[in-house]
Structures are given as structure tokens and as C-alpha cells.
Amino acid sequence: MNRKLAVALAAVITLAACGSSSDDAAPATDAAVETDAPVETDAPVETDAPVETDAPVETEAPVETEAPVETDPPSDGILHVPEDFAAIQDAVDAAAPGDLILVSPGTYNEAVNVVTDEITIRGTDRAGVVLDGEFELDNGVRVLGAKGVVVENLTAQNYTSNGVFFTSSVGYRASYITAIRNGDYGVYAFDSINGQIDNSYGAGSPDAGFYIGQCFPCDSLINNVISEHNGLGYSGTNSGGNLVIMNSTFRNNRAGVVPNSGSYELCYPERDTTVVGNIVHSNNQADTPAIDVALLAMGNGIVAPGGIDNLITKNLVFDHDKTGIALVPFLEEGANDDLPTPDEWEIGCAEQREEPPADEIPESLLWEAQNNSVTLNVVSDSRVADIAVEGVSMATEELGNCFGGNTITNTAPANLESLAPCDGEGSGDWTVGVLNVLGWLIDVENAPPSIDYQIAELPDPPELENMPDAETAPAVPATNIVVDIDVDAIDVPAAPAG
Numbered sequence: 001m002n003r004k005l006a007v008a009l010a011a012v013i014t015l016a017a018c019g020s021s022s023d024d025a026a027p028a029t030d031a032a033v034e035t036d037a038p039v040e041t042d043a044p045v046e047t048d049a050p051v052e053t054d055a056p057v058e059t060e061a062p063v064e065t066e067a068p069v070e071t072d073p074p075s076d077g078i079l080h081v082p083e084d085f086a087a088i089q090d091a092v093d094a095a096a097p098g099d100l101i102l103v104s105p106g107t108y109n110e111a112v113n114v115v116t117d118e119i120t121i122r123g124t125d126r127a128g129v130v131l132d133g134e135f136e137l138d139n140g141v142r143v144l145g146a147k148g149v150v151v152e153n154l155t156a157q158n159y160t161s162n163g164v165f166f167t168s169s170v171g172y173r174a175s176y177i178t179a180i181r182n183g184d185y186g187v188y189a190f191d192s193i194n195g196q197i198d199n200s201y202g203a204g205s206p207d208a209g210f211y212i213g214q215c216f217p218c219d220s221l222i223n224n225v226i227s228e229h230n231g232l233g234y235s236g237t238n239s240g241g242n243l244v245i246m247n248s249t250f251r252n253n254r255a256g257v258v259p260n261s262g263s264y265e266l267c268y269p270e271r272d273t274t275v276v277g278n279i280v281h282s283n284n285q286a287d288t289p290a291i292d293v294a295l296l297a298m299g300n301g302i303v304a305p306g307g308i309d310n311l312i313t314k315n316l317v318f319d320h321d322k323t324g325i326a327l328v329p330f331l332e333e334g335a336n337d338d339l340p341t342p343d344e345w346e347i348g349c350a351e352q353r354e355e356p357p358a359d360e361i362p363e364s365l366l367w368e369a370q371n372n373s374v375t376l377n378v379v380s381d382s383r384v385a386d387i388a389v390e391g392v393s394m395a396t397e398e399l400g401n402c403f404g405g406n407t408i409t410n411t412a413p414a415n416l417e418s419l420a421p422c423d424g425e426g427s428g429d430w431t432v433g434v435l436n437v438l439g440w441l442i443d444v445e446n447a448p449p450s451i452d453y454q455i456a457e458l459p460d461p462p463e464l465e466n467m468p469d470a471e472t473a474p475a476v477p478a479t480n481i482v483v484d485i486d487v488d489a490i491d492v493p494a495a496p497a498g
Contacts (some may be wrong), residue, residue: 100475111137118477122153133159148477153467173478206289208235217241231294241273255297256283261306261367267349271308289453305330306367322378327369386413
């Protein structure tokens with residue numbers, strides 16, 4: 001029996017005794033008379049001292065409501081939602097570094113902000129634990145500068161910005177995430193390093209299913225993800241430096257894998273990204289949400305607008321209306337700086353952000369794709385060219401890109417592997433079969449318009465793996481992410497069934 005009920009029962013008994021006319025009740029009445037002297041006060045005895053007000057029940061009541069709410073983390077470091085905490089945010093606020101927030105199946109209409117280092121937010125069932133923004137909340141989980149945070153094994157959908165968002169984080173991991181119908185990105189890492197996104201699914205975002213941007217060196221990895229029916233499968237502005245995108249599938253987006261340079265974010269240019277062992281196909285999808293770059297790049301598999309020093313190797317790429325793999329310029333209107341010179345390409349992000357912009361800033365910048373290597377890919381069924389390259393402000397042959405060992409049918413310009421081999425000197429005519437990338441600016445005027453991400457038709461997600469031992473596996477904070485990939489050990493993936 002709880003205290004409040006006991007007090008209430010005592011009050012009822014007391015009041016009953018005060019109102020009785022039996023001999024047994026007399027002592028109670030006499031006592032009241034002696035205490036309150038005037039007999040006339042016998043009548044108010046019932047109202048005189050409701051015993052329940054004498055005992056400060058109202059002030060003691062919070063003891064009962066506080067008991068089930070763990071304001072301090074439990075001794076085992078596991079905070080259960082909703083068993084211990086009704087909301088994920090409540091558990092996050094109570095957590096200490098190293099704690100595991102274990103979320104049971106249910107729909108949670110909340111936007112969770114994380115500022116505590118080294119906590120893990122994990123659903124016990126990937127499809128059953130659903131964070132739903134209802135097209136009103138901004139981010140499913142937003143990690144604000146906290147280090148080593150892990151978000152895993154849950155679904156984040158219907159947010160106006162992002163499903164899972166890491167910003168200014170050193171050490172992060174998003175694993176076994178399903179991100180659907182989010183207004184910018186599915187999983188978004190910005191100005192963050194030492195990270196990993198793996199075993200995840202992103203669909204229905206106007207920008208990209210997955211994004212890593214504004215970091216150099218990033219020391220980060222995307223592995224075994226599926227991205228479909230987005231504007232872009234992957235986007236990465238001004239990211240690179242031991243950044244690897246591998247063993248993943250990018251399909252049925254407007255465009256597939258699109259790392260680019262631009263002064264509208266820091267750490268420019270985009271550089272030193274490795275794209276290896278991926279399946280990239282059928283990125284011609286006209287009925288998706290899409291930002292402007294997605295409209296412009298529509299119909300391309302892997303395209304690096306203004307990218308520098310990237311390695312694109314051992315990917316299976318097929319079925320694109322324009323190119324399978326393309327190295328092209330990126331035209332940026334409204335620039336915030338001038339173009340970095342080659343000797344500035346190796347400056348790290350931390351140092352670059354301290355540098356003031358140029359005294360004279362042009363109205364626009366044309367970022368050329370330079371010094372990229374495209375090797376050992378299997379590319380087919382590209383309606384314009386399997387592999388293509390073109391310069392606009394520079395002669396194409398002066399961009400320093402190289403090509404070799406690819407299984408292809410045609411290139412633009414023709415015979416690219418002879419013109420610019422990765423081994424030895426090239427030869428041939430660079431004017432034969434050129435790409436004419438400027439024609440894309442005309443094509444975009446007739447491109448199918450973006451569809452509202454809230455109503456765009458999406459396929460049902462494929463069968464997605466649940467995190468093994470989600471209910472019992474210990475928390476492993478993202479404090480020791482090491483990206484050390486043996487590219488030589490990776491093979492071109494086999495074609496998917498069907």
C-alpha cells in the first residue's frame with residue numbers, strides 16, 4: 001500500500017470516528033473537546049483538521065513520482081527507455097560517458113540532442129524502434145560536438161532536416177540505421193572526423209542518403225550501406241583525407257556518388273576520397289526529391305565535380321543515361337573565396353579555417369576535377385560514355401587525371417586509357433568524342449522537377465539486418481575508429497540478382 005493511500009484511509013477513519021454517536025467514539029470526541037475547548041467547535045471538527053492536510057501529503061507526493069525516474073545512471077550503465085525513462089532525451093540527459101541507452105520498440109516523436117561524450121543510443125529492434133519527426137521536428141538524433149557517440153539499430157524518419165546528424169564531433173559511428181523521408185540527409189556527418197557509417201539504409205532525401213562533409217583529413221569510412229530514391233546517393237562537399245566509401249550500393253537516385261568542391265563550406269577543395277568496391281546503378285530516377293545539384297547531375301553513376309586526388313576503383317557501375325564515371329567541373333555562383341592553389345590542397349581543415357578569405361573574391365568559381373585516378377572499374381550501359389572527363393577553364397589534357405584497367409565500351413573523349421594512362425605516357429587526339437559537359441546546363445532546364453520529399457513514392461525497404469545481440473552487446477564508444485583499408489584486397493563486386 002502506498003503512503004498516500006494510507007494517509008487517505010487514516011483520514012477517512014478519523015472523520016468516521018469524529019462523526020460517530022457510539023460510546024466507543026466518545027473518547028475521540030472528548031479529546032477533541034479538550035483540545036479545542038469550546039464545544040461549539042465540535043461541529044467543525046470534521047473540517048477543522050482534515051488529517052490529510054496535517055500530514056503534508058502534497059509535499060511528499062513527489063517522492064512517489066521521482067522513484068521510477070532514474071535521475072542518476074544505474075550502476076550497470078544501461079538506461080532503459082521507456083522502462084526507466086519515458087523519453088530518449090530524458091535518458092540522454094541522465095547518461096554519463098560510457099553509458100548505453102537501450103530503447104525498446106515503439107514510436108518516439110522526439111528530436112534528441114546529444115552533448116555528452118561516449119554514450120551509445122541503441123534500439124533493441126531496428127525496424128521496431130522508430131524515431132518519427134512527423135514532418136515537424138528537425139533531426140532525429142543530433143550530436144552536438146560530443147566525442148565518441150554511437151547511434152545504432154533504429155529507424156529515423158519524417159524529419160525536416162536529418163535522420164542522424166553528427167556535427168563537430170571527434171569520433172562518431174552510425175550503424176544499422178534506417179533513415180527514410182528526411183528533408184536534407186539520411187545520415188549526415190559535418191565538420192566531424194574519425195567516423196564510421198555502416199550497415200545502414202537511406203531513402204527519400206532531397207540531398208543525399210549519406211553525407212560526410214567539411215573535413216580534411218576525415219579519417220572516416222562508409223561501409224555496406226544502401227542508398228536509393230534520394231537526390232544523391234552520396235554527397236560529400238570538401239571532404240577527404242583517408243575517407244573511404246566501400247562495399248555499398250547506390251541505386252535509383254537522381255545521381256549516385258557525388259563528392260564535390262565549393263567555397264560555400266570550409267575545407268575546400270574535395271580531395272583524397274577512395275570510392276572502392278561499390279555497386280552503382282540506375283541513377284536516373286525522375287520521381288525523387290532533389291536539390292539543384294541532383295537535378296544537374298542526374299543520370300550519372302559516380303561523378304566528382306571539382307574533385308581532386310580521388311581514387312575511383314573496382315566499382316561495378318551500370319545503366320546510366322549519361323555517364324558511368326565522370327570527372328567534370330563544378331560551377332559555383334556566389335563564391336566566398338578564390339580558388340586554392342595546388343600548394344594549398346594539402347592544408348588541413350583546422351589550419352585552413354583560420355585563414356582569412358582572399359581580398360578579391362570573384363563572383364563565381366569553376367572548380368576543375370584534377371589528378372584523379374579511375375582504375376579497374378567495370379562500367380556498362382552508359383548512354384553517353386562509360387567513363388568521361390572534361391575541363392572548361394583548363395584544357396582537359398592538362399587536368400592530370402588518369403585511367404587504366406577499366407572494363408568499358410566507350411569513353412569521352414574517345415580512347416581515354418590511351419590518352420591518359422596511369423602508367424606511362426599517353427598519346428592520341430583529345431578532341432575526338434568530347435563530353436560537352438556544358439550541355440548539362442541546358443539539360444537541367446528540362447529535367448523532371450523535384451518531388452516533395454513528404455509525398456514522393458518510395459519502395460518498401462529491402463530486408464535489412466538487425467544489429468547482432470542488440471539487447472546484450474556491450475556499448476563500444478566510437479573512440480578508436482581506425483580507417484586502414486587494403487584496397488588491393490577488394491574485388492569488383494558481382495552483379496546483383498535480377
